[in-house]
Amino acid sequence: MNYNLHFVDRCNTNNRLSDQRFPLIASKVIIQLSEKHYDAIVVGAGPAGSSVARKAAEQGVNVLIIDRKREIGYPMQCGELVPTVEEFPNILPRAKRAEKLFNLPKWVISNTCSRVAVIGPSKKIHEFNFGQNILDRSRFDKWLVMNATKAGAELWTCCNAIKVESDGREVLAKKEGKIIRLKANVLVAADGPSSNMAKNLGLGSNDPKDLIVTMEYFMGGVDIDADLTEVYFGKEYAPGGYAWIIPKGEGMANVGLGIRTSFSERGVSLKDYIERFISKHPIASKKFQKGVILSRTGGLVPVGGPIEKTYSENAIVVGDAAGQVMATNGGGIPPAVICGDIGGEAIAQKLRGENDLSFYEKEWKSEVGKELDTGVKIRKIVDIALRNDKLAERILEIFEGKIVREVILCRLSMPLNLVYKTVMGLRQSLKVLKR
Numbered sequence: 452m453n454y455n456l457h458f459v460d461r462c463n464t465n466n467r468l469s470d471q472r473f474p475l476i477a478s479k480v481i482i483q484l485s486e487k488h489y490d491a492i493v494v495g496a497g498p499a500g501s502s503v504a505r506k507a508a509e510q511g512v513n514v515l516i517i518d519r520k521r522e523i524g525y526p527m528q529c530g531e532l533v534p535t536v537e538e539f540p541n542i543l544p545r546a547k548r549a550e551k552l553f554n555l556p557k558w559v560i561s562n563t564c565s566r567v568a569v570i571g572p573s574k575k576i577h578e579f580n581f582g583q584n585i586l587d588r589s590r591f592d593k594w595l596v597m598n599a600t601k602a603g604a605e606l607w608t609c610c611n612a613i614k615v616e617s618d619g620r621e622v623l624a625k626k627e628g629k630i631i632r633l634k635a636n637v638l639v640a641a642d643g644p645s646s647n648m649a650k651n652l653g654l655g656s657n658d659p660k661d662l663i664v665t666m667e668y669f670m671g672g673v674d675i676d677a678d679l680t681e682v683y684f685g686k687e688y689a690p691g692g693y694a695w696i697i698p699k700g701e702g703m704a705n706v707g708l709g710i711r712t713s714f715s716e717r718g719v720s721l722k723d724y725i726e727r728f729i730s731k732h733p734i735a736s737k738k739f740q741k742g743v744i745l746s747r748t749g750g751l752v753p754v755g756g757p758i759e760k761t762y763s764e765n766a767i768v769v770g771d772a773a774g775q776v777m778a779t780n781g782g783g784i785p786p787a788v789i790c791g792d793i794g795g796e797a798i799a800q801k802l803r804g805e806n807d808l809s810f811y812e813k814e815w816k817s818e819v820g821k822e823l824d825t826g827v828k829i830r831k832i833v834d835i836a837l838r839n840d841k842l843a844e845r846i847l848e849i850f851e852g853k854i855v856r857e858v859i860l861c862r863l864s865m866p867l868n869l870v871y872k873t874v875m876g877l878r879q880s881l882k883v884l885k886r
């Protein structure tokens with residue numbers, strides 16, 4: 452008996468998913484009335500989950516991908532910046548699959564930039580070259596999930612995973628007010644920075660003290676260089692993090708900041724900080740005089756590094772859920788897509804009996820593990836500077852140009868302990884001067 456009713460989910464009929472561009476997504480939405488068994492269930496249709504689903508489906512795995520969102524990729528919570536294909540060897544040099552995965556179609560890119568400016572607390576500008584694609588993130592996420600459904604994966608939107616049972620072989624989910632039990636051989640936890648699935652699996656979670664809280668405005672009418680991304684440091688505007696202006700073209704920009712609450716002033720909210728940045732920062736505020744806020748967003752960015760174990764016998768954890776983020780720049784899209792692709796391959800290998808899921812962890816560590824680890828170590832050193840604007844400025848002066856670029860890109864050509872010793876030495880000398 453077939454209990455599956457195939458029709459367009461009512462929650463999508465009047466929104467942008469009905470757009471002609473996404474017929475595959477709409478036609479794949481199904482209401483599940485009874486138990487059905489899948490090879491793999493992916494929780495979360497962000498960059499990580501969609502990449503797992505696509506790769507696994509391409510290799511013949513029967514995949515269901517579920518997301519609690521009504522529309523994939525919306526609301527958008529992102530600065531939307533990814534390196535150009537040409538820059539991947541500089542940022543994730545061992546990620547052999549990056550070139551193929553980030554060969555993006557034009558319709559998911561809003562703008563391209565070639566330079567980054569880092570503005571320190573004393574407002575001195577340090578500029579370097581770095582090729583960036585500024586995405587239309589909402590389209591990018593739709594493109595990724597569409598590639599998964601094209602490869603044969605099934606997608607359910609408006610479906611909230613509640614609980615994992617039987618070590619990943621069963622998921623309880625809520626869809627249209629009904630609780631459904633879904634069964635699979637493998638579960639993928641790709642449910643973002645506050646992952647409940649990873650916790651349920653007993654695989655740990657991102658430490659709350661290592662979560663950057665962010666707020667971002669999408670602004671129009673701003674007076675900026677469309678080829679330049681700007682990054683601002685300083686305790687007054689972005690304590691424990693940084694502020695950014697990412698140009699989307701045509702005088703539009705993502706203007707945001709991320710802070711850590713342990714660094715911030717008592718009684719000053721995230722909104723206060725972003726308003727202060729836009730209206731009072733001596734350099735940035737001039738760019739917003741005719742600016743208008745078109746939308747607001749925000750979210751969490753895990754910068755504490757990957758969780759200790761990212762697989763069990765029947766499950767893997769991918770993307771933000773696994774803490775796979777570059778800690779000094781908050782970039783999580785490249786690792787999510789790369790680790791997702793590896794995850795899909797690992798699932799196919801497990802189901803063919805060629806490997807267990809430890810292959811997933813071994814492989815993502817070999818492609819991006821070193822850079823993610825280095826990023827966390829650099830971030831811990833940067834944290835020392837973020838507590839003291841004078842120290843931050845001295846460091847920016849000493850580590851001019853090349854090193855500033857390397858810090859932002861999570862890679863250092865000089866030994867980490869030398870950087871650490873220099874920072875501690877500078878801190879000590881500033882203390883002596885103060886006395």
Ligand SMILES: Cc1cc2nc3c(=O)[nH]c(=O)nc-3n(C[C@H](O)[C@H](O)[C@H](O)COP(=O)(O)OP(=O)(O)OC[C@H]3O[C@@H](n4cnc5c(N)ncnc54)[C@H](O)[C@@H]3O)c2cc1C
Nearest residue numbers: 495497498499519529530531532612643750770771783784
């Ligand atoms: C303000 C901000 C700016 C950022 N800017 C950048 C940037 O410029 N460049 C960059 O590389 N990275 C950036 N990041 C980080 C980047 O957005 C993430 O690293 C990336 O989205 C990780 O992808 P993911 O698939 O792991 O998680 P997500 O994109 O968070 O996807 C998780 C999905 O899981 C779904 N989900 C969650 N729980 C459930 C559940 N119980 N049941 C069903 N579905 C569920 C969610 O709806 C979501 O669709 C930024 C983050 C923030 C917050």
